[in-house]
Amino acid sequence: MSLLHDKLSTTLPAYQDSIKSLAKSHGETVIDNVSVGALLGGQRGIKSLLCDTSEVPADHGLIIRGTPIMQLVDKLPEEVFWLLLTGDLPTAAELADFQTDLNSRREVPRYVWDVLEAMPKDSHPMATFNLLVLALERESIFRKRYDEGMPKDQYWHAVLEDCLNLVAKLPEIAAGVYRWRYDLGQRIAPKAGLDWAASYAYMMGIEDKDGGFARLMRLYMTLHTDHESGNVSAHTSHCVGSALSDPYYTICAGLNGLAGPLHGLANQEVLEWLLDVINKFNGVPSNEQLHNFAQETLNSGRVIPGYGHAVLRVVDPRFTAFMEFGKKECPNAPVFKLAEQVFNVVPDILKTIQKIKDPWPNVDSISGSLLHHYGVTQARYYTVLFGVSRAIGISSQLVLSRAWGEPIQRPKSITLGALKKLAGA
Ligand code: HAX
Numbered sequence: 021m022s023l024l025h026d027k028l029s030t031t032l033p034a035y036q037d038s039i040k041s042l043a044k045s046h047g048e049t050v051i052d053n054v055s056v057g058a059l060l061g062g063q064r065g066i067k068s069l070l071c072d073t074s075e076v077p078a079d080h081g082l083i084i085r086g087t088p089i090m091q092l093v094d095k096l097p098e099e100v101f102w103l104l105l106t107g108d109l110p111t112a113a114e115l116a117d118f119q120t121d122l123n124s125r126r127e128v129p130r131y132v133w134d135v136l137e138a139m140p141k142d143s144h145p146m147a148t149f150n151l152l153v154l155a156l157e158r159e160s161i162f163r164k165r166y167d168e169g170m171p172k173d174q175y176w177h178a179v180l181e182d183c184l185n186l187v188a189k190l191p192e193i194a195a196g197v198y199r200w201r202y203d204l205g206q207r208i209a210p211k212a213g214l215d216w217a218a219s220y221a222y223m224m225g226i227e228d229k230d231g232g233f234a235r236l237m238r239l240y241m242t243l244h245t246d247h248e249s250g251n252v253s254a255h256t257s258h259c260v261g262s263a264l265s266d267p268y269y270t271i272c273a274g275l276n277g278l279a280g281p282l283h284g285l286a287n288q289e290v291l292e293w294l295l296d297v298i299n300k301f302n303g304v305p306s307n308e309q310l311h312n313f314a315q316e317t318l319n320s321g322r323v324i325p326g327y328g329h330a331v332l333r334v335v336d337p338r339f340t341a342f343m344e345f346g347k348k349e350c351p352n353a354p355v356f357k358l359a360e361q362v363f364n365v366v367p368d369i370l371k372t373i374q375k376i377k378d379p380w381p382n383v384d385s386i387s388g389s390l391l392h393h394y395g396v397t398q399a400r401y402y403t404v405l406f407g408v409s410r411a412i413g414i415s416s417q418l419v420l421s422r423a424w425g426e427p428i429q430r431p432k433s434i435t436l437g438a439l440k441k442l443a444g445a
Pocket residue numbers: 251281282283284285286318322323324325326327328329330331375376377378382383384
């Protein structure tokens with residue numbers, strides 16, 4: 021057994037007990053009300069989900085297990101995965117054990133590559149990637165053990181096995197999608213001795229003389245892991261996982277939600293928008309030209325991608341982390357500089373539009389400009405990178421949910437007639 025398994029076996033029983041006893045002693049306590057506006061407004065803000073991996077206060081942004089994300093920017097994604105699961109950062113020995121464990125699980129079955137090669141080349145990379153995740157369902161330990169009559173208290177063990185097996189394979193699968201989709205030549209086999217994100221960077225085949233791309237990939241993977249549980253990808257996964265669909269089905273479902281332009285696909289839309297600006301003005305625009313371009317986007321009924329958030333009311337700290345990285349590593353990269361210029365121009369425009377609650381940039385407004393600098397110029401691939409990282413957060417939430425025995429989700433819907441009656445309308 022791994023040190024991670026040992027640690028969870030020690031910590032999870034107290035977690036299970038505290039939830040059971042809360043349900044028993046305070047089951048009737050009311051924690052929120054549901055207004056007609058909230059129901060019709062995407063359930064925005066209704067407190068109805070339990071998530072202990074991370075929280076996103078509107079005025080602070082992402083906090084993982086009590087630690088603000090800005091204090092985790094130097095951590096490897098594997099360390100953040102351990103933190104999400106256990107509540108503590110790993111010791112050096114725990115990290116080494118965890119990395120060895122992940123390495124031992126990384127072999128991708130041949131049929132996954134057969135599925136990849138059967139896909140039409142012009143399929144969206146996210147559709148291709150998600151399909152490969154689903155193809156791996158054949159490997160599910162949870163499903164096999166469930167069919168054999170696994171007792172409930174064993175669920176989280178089997179979910180953890182599936183999640184580790186999947187997360188270990190995702191860099192090679194995602195890099196395989198990248199190289200195949202863009203005709204970059206043979207797949208590149210993993211190289212021993214690299215950490216999880218550096219290995220992903222290496223297998224994509226990006227030339228990386230000074231290691232800058234590997235550093236970006238570590239930061240990228242660390243920043244995108246988790247964002248509490250109300251966002252579309254995490255929320256979807258919770259719902260699907262609650263039916264005891266195994267982690268391959270569950271994570272794929274979450275990734276399908278991530279593929280929407282209002283969620284994880286925004287990073288693709290941002291780069292395309294930035295490149296449109298550069299094309300239109302034959303290079304860097306003046307602030308006035310940029311202002312007019314943004315205004316045209318809004319006038320045509322489209323959103324400014326990468327700006328606004330359903331929860332945040334401040335600059336997303338993940339944006340700040342990327343901005344600091346860019347200022348240090350590639351301050352003169354043209355697309356990065358344009359993303360910086362957009363940050364200086366667009367919030368003032370959005371602030372004048374009363375209905376927009378958050379005029380500030382989110383993580384997606386800048387990540388692509390950095391990827392572009394290192395040669396990952398294919399915007400349609402960006403959400404795959406996000407998905408590889410987000411699988412870590414979804415996995416962590418799934419393990420905790422199965423550990424405390426979250427029942428099948430089943431909120432109640434009502435008809436418009438019933439809603440009007442309740443509202444006295
Ligand atoms: N540009 C133009 N209009 C915007 C806007 C933006 N960047 N942000 C919000 N609005 C509009 C909304 O479309 C909405 O208009 P309607 O009432 O006409 O539908 C209105 O302002 C109120 O929206 P809100 O309450 O401020 O924000 P929501 O919670 O409804 O939506 C979104 C949050 C992130 C979906 C929204 O800000 C948006 O579409 N932003 C651009 C896309 C984007 O960057 N998405 C990524 C978000 C982060 C994420 O999940 N990453 O994965």
